[in-house]
Amino acid sequence: MRVTGDQALVKKLNKSIVLDTIRRKGPLSRTDVSERTGLNKATVSNLTAELLQQKLVEETGPGESSGGRKPLMLLFNEAAGCAIGIELGVTLVKAALTDLKGGILLERSTPLARHDPESAFAAIREVTAPLLEAAPETPYGLIGIGVGVPGMVDEAGVILYAPNLGWEGIDLKTRLEAEFGVPVVIDNEANAGAAGEREYGAGRHVRHLVYVSAGMGIGSGMIIDGQLYKGAWGYAGETGHMSIESDGRLCSCGSRGCWELYASERAYAYAEASEKNTAADDKKSDAADQASPLPSLTTRELTARARGGHEETIAMYTEIGRRLGIGITNLVNGFNPEKIVVGGPLTEAKEWIEPAMLEAIAERALPYHRRELAISFSGLGSRSAVLGAAHLAVSQFLGRVRVSL
Amino acid sequence: MRVTGDQALVKKLNKSIVLDTIRRKGPLSRTDVSERTGLNKATVSNLTAELLQQKLVEETGPGESSGGRKPLMLLFNEAAGCAIGIELGVTLVKAALTDLKGGILLERSTPLARHDPESAFAAIREVTAPLLEAAPETPYGLIGIGVGVPGMVDEAGVILYAPNLGWEGIDLKTRLEAEFGVPVVIDNEANAGAAGEREYGAGRHVRHLVYVSAGMGIGSGMIIDGQLYKGAWGYAGETGHMSIESDGRLCSCGSRGCWELYASERAYAYAEASEKNTAADDKKSDAADQASPLPSLTTRELTARARGGHEETIAMYTEIGRRLGIGITNLVNGFNPEKIVVGGPLTEAKEWIEPAMLEAIAERALPYHRRELAISFSGLGSRSAVLGAAHLAVSQFLGRVRVSL
DNA sequence: AAAACTTTGTCTATTGGATAAACTAAGTCT
DNA sequence: AGACTTAGTTTATCCAATAGACAAAGTTTT
Known part of the structure; x- marks a missing residue:
């Protein structure tokens, strides 16, 4: 949207700055807000008065004095x-x-x-x-x-x-x-x-964040400079269809070797097929002929098996972890995010996935990324x-x- | 950089809008600028006066009348x-x-x-x-x-x-x-x-652009919302080290299957190795044991061969084109850019690369991307x-x- | 050619928000 | 009790955008 500058814009901007500061860093006094934002005390007072009237901010009573008059603390009114x-x-x-x-x-x-x-x-x-x-x-x-x-x-x-x-x-x-x-x-x-x-989980205060959601497929949400990046027409983040095997498994999207066929719940289907057909190569098994076959077992069932010490299942999760790490490395090298957060249903198997995933990233990411990148699992669990x-x-x-x- | 709003910001913003409008759409009259930007005529006049004084804008004399007073046309002064x-x-x-x-x-x-x-x-x-x-x-x-x-x-x-x-x-x-x-x-x-x-080439007026530069490696420049995206610490765009073969060729970066080993001039080295050792599998050849070997032939020499009809060279370029397309598809699916521009020294071989590249993208990109995505080669050649x-x-x-x- | 109309660009008065500085309020420290 | 500090408000000022009136310079109609 094209915007020109006028006083209304200035006010909107500053009001938004004040509200945001109180929301994220509150409780704060008016003076605190003024110092943090660089806005004049009078400006903060005026804007705060409006925010109070709008019920978006509350005064929660006096705070600690630091050798002078006690400040009146301001808090975002989440109950508005x-x-x-x-x-x-x-x-x-x-x-x-x-x-x-x-x-x-x-x-x-x-x-x-x-x-x-x-x-x-x-x-x-x-x-x-x-x-x-x-x-x-x-x-x-x-x-x-x-x-x-x-x-x-x-x-x-x-x-x-x-x-x-x-x-x-x-x-x-x-x-x-x-x-x-x-x-x-x-x-x-x-x-x-x-x-x-x-906003509320493992990525608080992170400017450039990639969230990888792994379930029956893989999708990514990319936050650039604090804002969701949606691409030219809103369909950025279809990283599940990033090919990590140029001539690998056939995907229903028409491509081959898509990440989600190796690192999401979809990978279960291939493990099932090769179990039935142990001697056979992947490419010769039934699953490989079919595009994106669906697994018959759920993550709940498989994690139960893994907990029981079932070796094939644990090996499968290790491989899924490795493949997750490979794809994440690709995202990291391209995007240079500050942090990667992994979430989605597959994270129930975190225990077996995580070590292999971190190892793959540590081995494969470019050294400068490796050094500063933070990786974590969802902080909100299934509520992200x-x-x-x-x-x-x-x-x-x-x-x-x-x-x- | 944290910014609060005041009159100076408003002026800076509007002045920047006026200058930009004249720079991109000039010659324009003050009234034109006012209408295009939504700024008041008086505002445009004032800001223009300053830009004239700063020598960033010039009056180029009267334009065509449309039934009233002739406008005074304004032009960006590129010679400032x-x-x-x-x-x-x-x-x-x-x-x-x-x-x-x-x-x-x-x-x-x-x-x-x-x-x-x-x-x-x-x-x-x-x-x-x-x-x-x-x-x-x-x-x-x-x-x-x-x-x-x-x-x-x-x-x-x-x-x-x-x-x-x-x-x-x-x-x-x-x-x-x-x-x-x-x-x-x-x-x-x-x-x-x-x-x-x-700014000056194949990506003019494009908001979300990915420029893929293929030479002795591959690097990408990503423009998001008209601005270069540099990532958290400035190293976004190292897409050459995106793995397109999870367990493929060993790269000097420590990873395997990096895009640039298959789709840049580095791929020549593997072609050379397999030529010496035709029967052998990639993984058994000399080149595969060594991380990111350097080719002995240049693009100039190889394009000459290709022009001469040398089949192996043409096949190699076809394969490079296909691999370029695979990597570009990955970028497209993840980023959803409006346009992809391919440049760099490798584009000298465009003739043999392009068909395979486009075919791979057409086959592999998600349908919604395919439909709207524009792909082109560099408009500035080696001057990008x-x-x-x-x-x-x-x-x-x-x-x-x-x-x- | 005169009159009516159009378009361009400037001038003027007004508006509204930020600001510095003075000021009041309300505390602490000696 | 008096000096000092800190919090928050009040006041006068500044400055940029704006609407609308206006002047300038053209075209079209009569």
Whole structure:
């Protein structure tokens, strides 16, 4: 959006700076805010007065004196409204009611048996109904709904392509806005997860973050300079289809050697096939002839086996970890993020995956990256995407102005 | 850099908008600028008056009347100063003196025989001397020097690691600023190339661009939202070390299957090895035991062979093209750029590379990317990096303020 | 050729937000 | 009790953008 400068912009920018400072670093006095931001004390006072009136900020009483008058501490009022975050999974729809700081007030989930849009809408209604009912009386009420979906989403909130749901061109945003009467943000599940981890999880205060979500596929959410990067048309982050074997396993996307065939739950299918057919080479087994076969066992079942000491399963997870590390190294070398956060259902097997993954990265990443890169697993567990989706709604509600010189 | 809003910022922003509009869309009347930018006529008049005084803009006389008073046309004054762009290659140092619009006033180059820093400085002195002498009398004189180097550069302009030169931790910026007494910008060669293509070449008006530079290695310059993306510590874009064969050829970086071993001039070495040892598998040949062997033949020699109809060479280029396409697909799936521009010395073999490359991308990229993605070869030929480097200096000189809501 | 209209660019008064500095309020230290 | 500190507000000033009036310089109509 093209913007020119005027006083209104200045005010919006500074107000956003003040609110953000209080939100992230609070409780703070007006003087603290002035010193941290470089804004004049009077400016901070004026803007704070408006934020107080808007109920976005509260005075929580006097703080400690440092040899003079006691400061009046300011705190972000997370109870000024609430948001709903939804993760529309392939088998499960999860939703959480949160305050403006990502605190969970209530959670619900329901299995998703059928994948037609109407069944999904019904599931969404089902999980959100108790949340809507439980929503407390607040100045702003429900400020919006965020949804993370397993597919590519364009800038208008239309789900362009969600192979695991069999959806193409579903205008979820318009539909939900009509139904709930509040602003709705739709984004990819990995993007939502990235937003969640960056705001409330393992990626706090990180400017350049890549969140890798591994489940029945792999998706990445990339945060560049504190903002979700969505690419030219909103479908950045399809790293699951990065080829790590030029002439490897055939993928349903039409390509070969896609990362997710080796480092997501999809890899189980190939392990199953080679177990049935131990002597045979990968390329000769049934699985290899078929594009992206689906596994018959779940992560829950396989981690149970691994815990029981089943060697083949442990070896399989070691290999998945190694392949995860190989793909992550590719992302690191290309992107130079400050931190990588790994999340998604596959992380239940973290115990067996992590060592091999870290080893692969340590061996393969360029030395300068290796030295400064931080890697961790999700800090929010299975809630990354729901919390991130809720945050997307909050973030849109609060607004944000950014200037770069 | 943290910025708060005040009137000075507003003015800087609007002035930058006006200058940019005139620079890109000129000649324009004040009214045109007002309409295009949304700024008030009076504001445009005031800012224009300052730009005229600063000699950055010129009045070029009356334009066509459209039924009223004739407009006074405004044009960016590219002759207000000049810049020098330098490409420090492994075997060649190139430099160009340009005006503020990237017009080349004079070019020089000199071979680089030895790689120690002092030899490189001497070469830089040698190529720039005639340019400095030829620099015309202008209001601002030489406004700065930009340098593209084959390695990783941090934010302070220190060359952290340039394997092909054997450099580590060379503070080129400070050194050159002391020598020339003007601001110096140092960046990776691929980043400079990306800037050049985006400003003056095949990537004009593209918001999200990836420039792939293929020569003795592969590097990428990524432009996100019109700005070079440098990653957390400035070393984004090392895509040459993206693994496209998890357990493939051993690379000097310590990893395996790095893209540049298959799709840059380095691939020649493996072709040479397998020619000597036709029956042997890649993994058993000499070349495979050694990390990143260097080829004995140059692109010039090999393209001559290919032109002569030498089948093995043509097959090799076809394979290089296919591998280029595989890596580019990975970038496309992850980044979703609007356009990919391929440049660098390897593009001399475009004729044999391009079909296989395009075919691989068409087969392998996700359908939604495929549909909208534009791919082209460098529009500036071997001048991408020099012109880009010069532009980096110009861009820093002119300054730029950006606001996003 | 005069009158009416159009377009360009400047001038003027107004608005609104940031700021420095003075000031008031409310504490601590000796 | 008096001196000193720190927090937050008030006041006068500055400055850039803006709308709208206006002057300048053209074209079109009568």
